C-alpha cells in the first residue's frame with residue numbers, strides 16, 4: 001500500500017487558498033467584547049456582533065491561526081438539530097424544542113447565504129443527510145427522531161428510508177434501512193472558516209493570531225481582563241469563550257465535557273466508484289454506530305470518510321494522538337473498505353484528526369459564568385459546523401446584554417451529569433470506548449456481544465451520560 005499523507009491539519013486546509021497573515025497582539029487594548037478562540041463559534045459571534053457594535057470594539061484572540069482547529073478540519077457536514085429532537089423535547093417541551101430545531105435549520109440556510117453574499121466558495125451544497133444502518137443492531141438509529149418529527153406535525157423533515165431507498169442513493173453492500181434529513185448541507189470546512197476570517201478582517205474586526213489567552217479574570221471596576229501568553233492585557237466589558245475542547249482545561253467548565261477524537265481519510269478522485277454506487281446526489285451519510293462513521297463526496301469526486309472512534313484525550317491534552325493517530329487511521333481505512341469494497345486498491349491521499357468536545361447530554365452548552373460577564377459555548381459533540389452559527393447568535397445577544405437567554409441557554413442545568421476528574425475520566429472513558437468498538441464490530445459481523453461487554457459499553461448511561469446521538 002502506498003504511504004498515506006498523515007498530518008494534524010489535513011487536506012481541507014491544504015486545498016483552501018492560503019490565508020493572508022494577521023498580526024499578533026503586541027500592546028494592551030480595551031474593547032467592548034473580547035472573543036477568545038477563532039473557530040466557527042468565535043468568528044460567527046464576531047459576525048453577529050457586527051449588527052450591534054462597531055467593528056473596532058470587537059477583539060478576537062486566536063492561539064494559532066483562525067480556522068486551523070477542528071473548524072478547518074472537520075467532515076464538513078453542516079447539520080441541524082433534527083436528530084436531537086427527542087432529547088430536546090425532554091428538556092424543553094415540544095414547542096420550544098421545535099423552535100430551536102427550526103432555528104438550527106435557519107443557521108444552515110444562513111451559512112449558505114453568507115457564502116453566496118460574500119463570495120466564499122466553500123462548496124456549499126444542500127442535499128441532506130442519510131443515517132444508514134450498516135448492521136441489524138443499528139436499524140433503530142434515528143427512528144426516534146422520525147417519530148418525534150411526525151408527532152410534532154413535520155414528518156417531511158425527518159423521513160424513514162427503506163433499504164431500497166437508501167441503496168438508490170448510495171449502493172453500499174452493507175446498507176440497510178435509513179433516515180433522511182433533507183435540511184442539511186455539506187461544505188469544504190476550511191474554505192468556510194478562512195472565508196469567514198477574511199470577511200471579518202475586511203469589516204474591521206480586530207483579530208490577533210498566535211495570541212493565546214492565558215488568564216481570564218474579573219477586572220477591577222467591572223468587566224473582564226484577559227492576559228495573553230505574551231503578557232499583554234485586553235480589558236473588555238464582556239468576554240466570549242469559544243475554545244471548544246480546550247474548555248476541558250478551564251477550571252469552571254472542566255467537569256462539563258470530555259474530549260475524544262475523530263479522524264478523516266480522503267481518497268483520490270474516484271468518479272467511477274461514485275457512478276457504480278449511484279452516489280451522485282451529494283448527500284452526507286453516516287452509519288448508525290455509537291462511534292459514528294461519516295462520509296461525503298467532493299465536487300472533484302473524492303470520498304472523505306471519517307470515524308468518531310478515536311482515543312479519549314487525557315484532560316485537555318489536545319495534541320499527539322488526538323490529531324495524528326496511525327492506528328486509528330489504519331482502522332478507519334479498514335472500515336472504509338467494509339462500507340465501500342469498490343475502493344480496494346484506490347489511493348488514500350490524506351489523513352488527519354482532531355479533538356471532539358463531548359457534552360454528556362450530546363447537546364451544546366451555551367451560557368454565562370456566574371462569577372463574571374463571560375459567555376461560553378462548547379459541547380457540540382461532533383456536530384458544530386451548523387450549530388456553532390446558532391450558538392454564536394445567542395453568544396452575541398448575551399454579550400450585548402440583549403437577552404437573559406433563549407432555548408439554547410435553557411438546555412442545561414445543575415442536574416446534568418458531570419465528567420469525573422483525571423485519571424478516572426480517561427481510564428473509564430478508554431474502557432468504555434474499547435468495549436463499544438468491540439461490541440459494534442461483533443454486531444457488524446452478525447455476532448452477539450456478551451452481556452459483560454454490553455454492560456461495560458452501556459455503563460455511561462447509568463451515570464446519565466449519553467453515548468452516540
Ligand SMILES: Cc1cc2nc3c(=O)[nH]c(=O)nc-3n(C[C@H](O)[C@H](O)[C@H](O)COP(=O)(O)OP(=O)(O)OC[C@H]3O[C@@H](n4cnc5c(N)ncnc54)[C@H](O)[C@@H]3O)c2cc1C
Pocket residue numbers: 036037038039040041042061062063064065066067068069070071072073074075076077078079211212213214242243244245246262263264294306352353354355356377378380381382383384385386388
Ligand atoms: C475530525 C473532525 C471531524 C468533524 N466533523 C464534523 C462534521 O462533519 N460536522 C460537524 O458539524 N462537526 C464536525 N466536527 C466538529 C466541529 O469541527 C466542531 O464542532 C466545530 O468546529 C467547533 O467550532 P469551535 O469554533 O467551537 O471550535 P474550534 O474550531 O476548535 O475553535 C476553537 C479555537 O480556539 C482556539 N483556542 C483554544 N484555546 C485558546 C486560548 N487559550 N486562547 C486563544 N485561542 C484559543 C483554538 O486554537 C481554536 O482555533 C468534527 C471535528 C473533528 C475534529
